[in-house]
Amino acid sequence: MRMPITALALLLSPLPLAAQDVAGQFDYYVLSLSWQPAWCSRTGDERNAPECRDGTGRDFTVHGLWPQYDRGWPQDCATSERDPSRRDSVGMADIMGSGGLAWYQWQKHGRCTGLSAEGYFEATRTALRTVTIPEVFDDLDRDISLSPGIVEEAFLEANPGLGPDGVTVTCRDGALAEVRICLTRDLQPRDCAPDALRDCSQPRILMEEVR
Numbered sequence: 001m002r003m004p005i006t007a008l009a010l011l012l013s014p015l016p017l018a019a020q021d022v023a024g025q026f027d028y029y030v031l032s033l034s035w036q037p038a039w040c041s042r043t044g045d046e047r048n049a050p051e052c053r054d055g056t057g058r059d060f061t062v063h064g065l066w067p068q069y070d071r072g073w074p075q076d077c078a079t080s081e082r083d084p085s086r087r088d089s090v091g092m093a094d095i096m097g098s099g100g101l102a103w104y105q106w107q108k109h110g111r112c113t114g115l116s117a118e119g120y121f122e123a124t125r126t127a128l129r130t131v132t133i134p135e136v137f138d139d140l141d142r143d144i145s146l147s148p149g150i151v152e153e154a155f156l157e158a159n160p161g162l163g164p165d166g167v168t169v170t171c172r173d174g175a176l177a178e179v180r181i182c183l184t185r186d187l188q189p190r191d192c193a194p195d196a197l198r199d200c201s202q203p204r205i206l207m208e209e210v211r
Helices: 005-012 036-047 086-090 099-108 117-129 148-158
Strands: 028-035 060-068 144-146 167-172 175-183 205-207
Touching: 028 036, 028 117, 036 175, 036 205, 060 099, 060 117, 060 175, 086 099, 086 117, 099 117, 144 148, 148 167, 148 175, 148 205
Parallel strands: 175 205
Antiparallel strands: 028 060, 028 175, 144 205, 167 175
């Protein structure tokens, strides 16, 4: 049986490319706060990261401000905005730990916001200012073991505007990894979409002392 010419042409034509994420098109943000002592033990110490030295006093640091869809998220978007200068990236180290992380977050997530690099970094600072870190975790001077639910409750108590579905606690290798807080595009509290609610399922996790 001969295949019709039209069917053959369809088979031989190239597959369509996947839709490209478009800068500025997203639904909300996730502000991700990393528990620095855990990151240092897992990754930073092997890199001799300066932010992991004793006496730095770092507890929660900003991992990133991530644009999200109500299902999934964009990343690595094309943008006409210029990349940040090295000086601008290094200038974020006070809240992110290093200029390298700030640069990476701009490349992967910031470009998708539709903002300039300067605007994205300022939005990250503004988002952090909307969150109060629970006093009990400030300068934690010893290792503690607690349930992920207690970490979440502490953030809810310190931030009355947050709802239970607006905060999620993640863990890795039995230790606290991150607290993620969902915000509107105007950086106001909101509930996370279902795919962003990935609470740690372990009954207890380690919070290492601040260095």
